[in-house]
Amino acid sequence: MDDINEIMERMENANVTILFLELSKNLRCAEDLLDSCNSSCSSCSSSDDKGNVHAAKRFAEQSMEILEEHDKIKEFDCWSNHRKQLKEWAKDILLKVEERKKQNKFKDKFDNLSRKWKEETLITSSVSEIISNKSYLEIIDMGREVLPLIFQDLKSDPAFWFFALEKLTGFNPIESSHRGIIKLMKEDWLKWGKENGYV
Numbered sequence: 001m002d003d004i005n006e007i008m009e010r011m012e013n014a015n016v017t018i019l020f021l022e023l024s025k026n027l028r029c030a031e032d033l034l035d036s037c038n039s040s041c042s043s044c045s046s047s048d049d050k051g052n053v054h055a056a057k058r059f060a061e062q063s064m065e066i067l068e069e070h071d072k073i074k075e076f077d078c079w080s081n082h083r084k085q086l087k088e089w090a091k092d093i094l095l096k097v098e099e100r101k102k103q104n105k106f107k108d109k110f111d112n113l114s115r116k117w118k119e120e121t122l123i124t125s126s127v128s129e130i131i132s133n134k135s136y137l138e139i140i141d142m143g144r145e146v147l148p149l150i151f152q153d154l155k156s157d158p159a160f161w162f163f164a165l166e167k168l169t170g171f172n173p174i175e176s177s178h179r180g181i182i183k184l185m186k187e188d189w190l191k192w193g194k195e196n197g198y199v
Helices: 004-036 046-071 074-120 127-131 134-141 144-156 162-169 182-195
Strands: none
Touching: 004 046, 004 074, 046 074, 074 134, 074 144, 127 162, 134 162, 144 162, 144 182, 162 182
């Protein structure tokens, strides 16, 4: 018959194993949430993405809290390497969460400026008024990081992004015979965007 201490130790080890498996499952779930809907994905809404980010952060923070409490129990020192690996995983997820939050904030700024620009230039046909609009110029000031968002918008809306794109890229792919024809200008830019990894 097994010694009672040996039985208790096996039970404790089994419980710790189950705990670590559950924590691993939680952290995997957190990563899946971050991967399932990124900030430039057109198939999910901004609110969906923010909800995923919030849930991923909660999973990672809860896992970290449990692991830190586990650190305090001397009897579990033999599990220190496993705890370290899980804590590093949780820290990595939390870093990804912060990066995603910055991306969402950047996208929110673009969406707000883009909406304001389109509203304020809706009834004008003057190109100079369209490209000198304050919100339009603020979008250009956001730098090259905004290019994927502009191309994403251009795919669904033939708004006059051409000046901004040329300003940000230093390039103009529009064929001379296409100038003034919005549809063809749009196609030329989307082709260039695809070739250069923005679409």
